[in-house]
Amino acid sequence: MPANGESADGMTRVSLPARPDLALVTGANSGIGKAVSVALAREKYRLILLGRDEGRLIETQKECNNVCSDAVRKIVAYDLTDTEGIAALTEEIAAACDGTPGVLVHCAGTAPRGYIADLPAKAVHNAIALNTSAFIALCGALLPAMRQSEMGRIVAITSGHALLGLAGFAAYSAAKAGLERIMQSLKAETASTNIEIALISPGLVASGQTKAPECYSDAMRRRQQPPKRTAEEVAEAVVKALATGTDVTLGAKQRIARHLAYWAPGLVRWAFSRS
Numbered sequence: 168m169p170a171n172g173e174s175a176d177g178m179t180r181v182s183l184p185a186r187p188d189l190a191l192v193t194g195a196n197s198g199i200g201k202a203v204s205v206a207l208a209r210e211k212y213r214l215i216l217l218g219r220d221e222g223r224l225i226e227t228q229k230e231c232n233n234v235c236s237d238a239v240r241k242i243v244a245y246d247l248t249d250t251e252g253i254a255a256l257t258e259e260i261a262a263a264c265d266g267t268p269g270v271l272v273h274c275a276g277t278a279p280r281g282y283i284a285d286l287p288a289k290a291v292h293n294a295i296a297l298n299t300s301a302f303i304a305l306c307g308a309l310l311p312a313m314r315q316s317e318m319g320r321i322v323a324i325t326s327g328h329a330l331l332g333l334a335g336f337a338a339y340s341a342a343k344a345g346l347e348r349i350m351q352s353l354k355a356e357t358a359s360t361n362i363e364i365a366l367i368s369p370g371l372v373a374s375g376q377t378k379a380p381e382c383y384s385d386a387m388r389r390r391q392q393p394p395k396r397t398a399e400e401v402a403e404a405v406v407k408a409l410a411t412g413t414d415v416t417l418g419a420k421q422r423i424a425r426h427l428a429y430w431a432p433g434l435v436r437w438a439f440s441r442s
């Protein structure tokens with residue numbers, strides 16, 4: 168809650184609660200993560216941008232610094248499926264940025280499509296690791312400092328595929344369902360703290376994932392849907408979630424599906440497989 172106080176000039180000042188301002192954005196060089204990075208630069212966060220492709224990270228860095236000079240403190244080219252290196256990586260980041268990030272926006276992800284018999288083990292491993300073990304490792308490395316500073320924000324991007332397993336989406340559904348259960352545990356573990364945890368369910372978004380889908384079954388290539396919203400709209404939802412600490416599901420159909428999936432999963436499965 169804002170703390171109000173009367174100052175020497177007799178004016179009532181509203182002091183907003185302090186917010187952490189050093190933010191680590193994963194998946195920052197493409198799609199949703201890139202749009203989030205630019206939106207956070209506009210909100211005056213200091214940024215650490217993480218992805219694997221350094222060239223595209225530099226492009227995001229330029230865009231962020233154009234909207235707010237010196238917004239980007241560090242770019243980090245790192246493969247998050249190397250989960251064992253994540254603790255050391257965050258120590259390196261903290262040393263270079265004079266502090267541990269108090270905000271984590273986890274956008275790194277892959278979305279392998281393909282029937283179970285066609286899915287390569289590596290693609291399955293990457294999708295699940297990015298959404299589960301890498302995410303746990305990142306949170307585990309950042310949470311102690313968030314607890315100590317008594318503030319922190321963790322936001323992750325989920326999908327309607329977390330709700331139920333459709334044909335051709337086994338790996339993606341497993342990854343996002345895992346992510347959602349981890350978010351529930353995180354919320355429970357931070358319930359009595361000032362650390363806010365929020366999940367964004369964006370629907371189909373124009374991004375690297377929808378432009379060049381990672382697809383392993385020919386029959387699925389013919390079943391592409393057009394994106395429903397832009398990465399910038401999702402970035403707005405992330406900014407809102409950071410301010411309020413509440414989950415955001417974009418799109419009325421998605422919101423209804425989230426409620427119905429619990430009570431009438433058969434109906435939701437039918438509706439999803441028709442669209």
Ligand SMILES: NC(=O)c1ccc[n+]([C@@H]2O[C@H](COP(=O)([O-])OP(=O)(O)OC[C@H]3O[C@@H](n4cnc5c(N)ncnc54)[C@H](OP(=O)(O)O)[C@@H]3O)[C@@H](O)[C@H]2O)c1
Nearest residue numbers: 194197198199218219220246247275276371372374375376
């Ligand atoms: N687009 C959609 O319709 C949609 C819908 C629901 C949820 N989502 C979720 O939104 C998140 C962002 O996806 P997007 O749509 O923005 O896709 P995107 O444009 O393909 O971006 C994916 C990002 O993840 C990074 N990444 C992939 N593998 C990585 C690895 N091993 N280590 C580190 N970074 C890695 C990529 O950078 P590098 O290639 O440089 O590694 C890229 O920056 C994902 O979790 C996705 O599942 C997307």
